[in-house]
Amino acid sequence: MSSPHPLTPSPVQEVRERERGDDLQQTPLDARLASVPEEVFRPRPMARALFGLCLAALLFAVLLGVSVGAVSIPVTTVAHLLLARLSPFPATLNYPEMFSTILFDIRLPRVALMGLTGAALSAAGATYQGLFRNPLADPYLVGVASGAGLGATIIISMGLPVTGLGLMAVPVGAFLGGVLTVGLVVMMAQVGRTTPVTTLLLAGVAVGSFATAITTFWMLRSPDGMRRAFSWLLGGYAGGGWQPVWIVLPYLAVGLIVLQLNTRALNVLQLDEEQARQLGLNVNRLKLILVGAATLMTAAAVSFGGLIGFVGLVVPHALRMLGGPDYRRLIPLSALGGAAFLILADLIARTMFAPQELPVGVITALTGAPFFILLLRRLKRSVF
Amino acid sequence: MFRKLFFPALLALSVLLGACAAPAALPTATVEPALEPITLTDSLGREVTLAAPAQRIISLAPSNTEIVFALGVGDKLVGRDDFSDYPAEALKVQSIGSLYPKVNPEVILALKPDLVLAAGITNPDDVTALAKLGLTVYTTHNATGLADIYSDILAVGRLTGHSADAEKLVADMQARIEAVTARTAALTDKPKVFYEIDATDPAKPYTAGPGSFIDQLLTLAGATNVGNVSTEQYFQISLEELVAQDPAIILLGSFTYGGQTPELVKARVGWDKIAAVENDAVYIFDDNLVSRPGPRVVVGLETLAKLIQPELFK
Numbered sequence: 001m002s003s004p005h006p007l008t009p010s011p012v013q014e015v016r017e018r019e020r021g022d023d024l025q026q027t028p029l030d031a032r033l034a035s036v037p038e039e040v041f042r043p044r045p046m047a048r049a050l051f052g053l054c055l056a057a058l059l060f061a062v063l064l065g066v067s068v069g070a071v072s073i074p075v076t077t078v079a080h081l082l083l084a085r086l087s088p089f090p091a092t093l094n095y096p097e098m099f100s101t102i103l104f105d106i107r108l109p110r111v112a113l114m115g116l117t118g119a120a121l122s123a124a125g126a127t128y129q130g131l132f133r134n135p136l137a138d139p140y141l142v143g144v145a146s147g148a149g150l151g152a153t154i155i156i157s158m159g160l161p162v163t164g165l166g167l168m169a170v171p172v173g174a175f176l177g178g179v180l181t182v183g184l185v186v187m188m189a190q191v192g193r194t195t196p197v198t199t200l201l202l203a204g205v206a207v208g209s210f211a212t213a214i215t216t217f218w219m220l221r222s223p224d225g226m227r228r229a230f231s232w233l234l235g236g237y238a239g240g241g242w243q244p245v246w247i248v249l250p251y252l253a254v255g256l257i258v259l260q261l262n263t264r265a266l267n268v269l270q271l272d273e274e275q276a277r278q279l280g281l282n283v284n285r286l287k288l289i290l291v292g293a294a295t296l297m298t299a300a301a302v303s304f305g306g307l308i309g310f311v312g313l314v315v316p317h318a319l320r321m322l323g324g325p326d327y328r329r330l331i332p333l334s335a336l337g338g339a340a341f342l343i344l345a346d347l348i349a350r351t352m353f354a355p356q357e358l359p360v361g362v363i364t365a366l367t368g369a370p371f372f373i374l375l376l377r378r379l380k381r382s383v384f
Numbered sequence: 385m386f387r388k389l390f391f392p393a394l395l396a397l398s399v400l401l402g403a404c405a406a407p408a409a410l411p412t413a414t415v416e417p418a419l420e421p422i423t424l425t426d427s428l429g430r431e432v433t434l435a436a437p438a439q440r441i442i443s444l445a446p447s448n449t450e451i452v453f454a455l456g457v458g459d460k461l462v463g464r465d466d467f468s469d470y471p472a473e474a475l476k477v478q479s480i481g482s483l484y485p486k487v488n489p490e491v492i493l494a495l496k497p498d499l500v501l502a503a504g505i506t507n508p509d510d511v512t513a514l515a516k517l518g519l520t521v522y523t524t525h526n527a528t529g530l531a532d533i534y535s536d537i538l539a540v541g542r543l544t545g546h547s548a549d550a551e552k553l554v555a556d557m558q559a560r561i562e563a564v565t566a567r568t569a570a571l572t573d574k575p576k577v578f579y580e581i582d583a584t585d586p587a588k589p590y591t592a593g594p595g596s597f598i599d600q601l602l603t604l605a606g607a608t609n610v611g612n613v614s615t616e617q618y619f620q621i622s623l624e625e626l627v628a629q630d631p632a633i634i635l636l637g638s639f640t641y642g643g644q645t646p647e648l649v650k651a652r653v654g655w656d657k658i659a660a661v662e663n664d665a666v667y668i669f670d671d672n673l674v675s676r677p678g679p680r681v682v683v684g685l686e687t688l689a690k691l692i693q694p695e696l697f698k
Binding site: 102106306 | 504
């Protein structure tokens with residue numbers, strides 16, 4: 001694995017360089033590596049400021065997200081209502097009850113869910129890109145999306161009652177569909193006792209296409225459920241409320257912790273598998289842990305948020321370009337950045353043609369792609 | 385003496401108080417006295433309770449909008465979905481957008497409805513979301529037959545305090561349908577009819593299969609539905625099958641949303657040998673008359689009958 005141009009160091013080389021001080025001293029390195037300038041070792045100057053920037057962006061996105069909507073509520077009113085709800089002393093505010101319903105039962109849970117979804121997709125995307133050492137990897141790479149789509153469609157076509165337990169049937173179906181599909185992919189991809197990246201990718205593509213084909217077939221067979229399935233695929237779970245937030249939150253929290261605990265290993269993996277193994281890394285175990293954590297996060301997010309493209313690709317890449325490829329920073333940065341990005345994208349989706357809502361995936365693609373291209377052109381250095 | 389005066393006085397007082405409490409709503413039509421709350425079970429199996437007849441209604445489907453107007457309560461409609469375009473007055477009502485990918489709950493809440501009429505085509509998750517916000521949502525049927533439409537009309541009648549009007553409307557519909565079927569029931573010559581729903585792919589257009597609502601209406605109108613070859617209610621029929629069946633009449637419901645015309649059908653490759661095309665028996669048809677489970681299905685049936693059995697219905 002070598003970079004296409006000696007002056008555009010890849011993260012592989014950077015990590016090699018960084019590790020050269022200790023264990024790798026004896027490992028023979030490319031002669032070219034010796035000429036890599038010193039500055040590559042240091043974290044990019046932007047890196048430290050990036051955390052602050054991402055936090056500020058997230059805060060800004062949340063405030064904007066709860067202030068703007070189809071119904072206009074003055075920003076001061078929003079602030080009053082929020083402060084009154086947060087403060088321990090209940091104040092009596094003279095605003096229409098509708099404002100508080102819109103704020104606390106519609107916008108806030110929606111902003112929260114979008115934030116969690118964006119964080120999950122983006123962190124999972126960064127993980128897959130590192131794990132597969134492939135810049136095109138996205139959170140749906142190993143079949144979560146197509147599996148979730150199939151699960152949701154099957155449940156919808158069953159026409160379960162929409163009262164009581166049946167309420168959550170669609171997200172549960174999507175979650176199970178996603179997780180089972182990835183499980184199947186990982187099982188199929190195993191060669192002996194290892195899970196080579198290539199077979200994992202191929203199995204993901206094959207099983208994914210298969211699941212998508214069944215989904216299409218199933219939708220055509222049950223025209224009554226088609227609208228609902230279509231609605232879910234485009235926009236996710238429409239049931240609203242705080243419940244989805246409380247369900248997704250633990251998956252995201254645990255997933256992020258697991259990913260963060262493995263970021264050093266992920267850095268080492270950027271060498272290549274053989275070298276990482278020689279360094280004492282159990283590469284196969286690492287793969288299963290990372291795929292498992294990323295899949296659970298993505299599946300939980302997708303079951304409620306629907307299939308939202310581009311977040312898991314654009315956000316990690318943008319942050320990688322700005323802050324460097326160190327996964328110890330990249331994973332938490334991606335979570336923050338992804339949350340802010342998706343909250344803003346959803347804001348545009350629900351206000352641009354209000355009262356008509358657009359699928360948020362349309363906005364992520366429309367805004368994400370040009371932004372991505374701009375970044376690529378301005379920072380013409382390969383970070384992969 | 386006091387007793388005799390007390391009750392009328394109390395009654396008058398309560399009427400006055402009631403009038404003061406609700407000065408905004410000025411019912412123009414005569415509303416039946418509704419002393420008890422109205423409780424109904426909707427098509428999703430949810431129990432829906434209204435304390436009093438609805439005064440501010442939002443309709444989430446064209447069929448519901450048409451029912452509301454047919455019952456004479458169109459003036460109480462404060463919101464409608466984007467597709468509700470009939471009657472013309474409906475277009476003056478504020479739109480709440482289309483329902484895909486999901487309903488915008490803020491707009492609905494802002495209109496302060498006391499009744500939201502969802503339909504069989506509404507995503508049940510949207511119904512859940514609106515109900516969670518404390519709104520009263522009643523879901524009409526994904527109608528599989530005329531009986532469902534009658535029951536929807538009667539339900540909307542009860543929810544709006546216009547039960548008598550609803551019963552009258554249903555009786556009228558039944559009488560008009562009876563008038564058609566009385567003449568078609570004994571027919572032995574039932575021409576083969578192909579009803580085209582969508583011709584995005586003219587080589588295999590969508591049509592209605594056995595038991596579908598369109599199939600039921602075609603049969604009542606004295607036709608043999610070509611789509612009966614399938615077991616599916618909605619499916620894509622192959623051109624080969626169509627040529628083999630050789631329908632005598634083609635109805636282009638695909639005109640309404642797809643702009644298909646008899647001229648376009650004539651120009652389609654391989655269609656010129658079908659009897660209906662050869663004999664110029666290809667007609668455009670307002671698909672809304674048979675695809676919206678509302679009061680206008682009667683007009684749909686009568687129009688079908690005139691096209692299919694012109695001799696019987698001059």
